[in-house]
Amino acid sequence: MRWHVAAWLGMALLCASLHAAQGDASGIAEREARLSAQLRCLVCQNQSLAESNAPLAADMRRQIREQLGQGRSDTEVIAFFERRYGAFVRYEPPFRPATWLLWLGPFLLLAIGLLALWRVVRARRDAEADAPLTPEERRRAAAWLEGNGR
Missing domain, CATH: 1.10.8.640 (Cytochrome C biogenesis protein)
Structure with a gap:
């Protein structure tokens, strides 16, 4: 047993x-x-x-x-x-020095793109603000002002 x-x-x-x-x-x-x-x-x-x-x-x-x-x-x-x-x-x-570009690269590219966009928009705005009116634009503006002045 x-x-x-x-x-x-x-x-x-x-x-x-x-x-x-x-x-x-x-x-x-x-x-x-x-x-x-x-x-x-x-x-x-x-x-x-x-x-x-x-x-x-x-x-x-x-x-x-x-x-x-x-x-x-x-x-x-x-x-x-x-x-x-x-x-x-x-x-x-x-996240270490050898991979910083991998982690931060997209954000850096985004910042560079936004900076470039801002500069282009500002340059266009400044160029449009400083440009004098052409004689044709002056004539159309005068005609519009005279027509709305009634």
């Missing part, structure tokens, strides 16, 4: 360890999916690793799985790919 209890305990321990391993595997799969969505496919460039079917994307997803299986953190995995491929591999590159 004792061996039955020992067998049941052994089976219970085996099931618990299998369940824990399955939980770890599902946790790694979730982390892999999250990291794959944060990294850019270098072949497609407008798709994440999770969306891409390119062979390089499959290799990169496998590399993510391997690193997560080795116990590396998400930050370490992203840092590995960033060292290997540069900040371009991230969909949201970090």
Whole structure:
């Protein structure tokens, strides 16, 4: 009868360890999916690793799985790919001196465009205000003033 209890305990321990391993595997799969969505496919460039079917994307997803299986953190995995491929591999590159132009460039272009528009509008307004009337414009203005003056 004792061996039955020992067998049941052994089976219970085996099931618990299998369940824990399955939980770890599902946790790694979730982390892999999250990291794959944060990294850019270098072949497609407008798709994440999770969306891409390119062979390089499959290799990169496998590399993510391997690193997560080795116990590396998400930050370490992203840092590995960033060292290997540069900040371009991230969909949201970090804000640091090497990527300032990437983050601030659109705003700088907008400011330059608004400044140019303002200068053109001001120059046209000044040119129109300073220009004397032509003889034809003077004649039409006089005729209009005489017609409304009645």
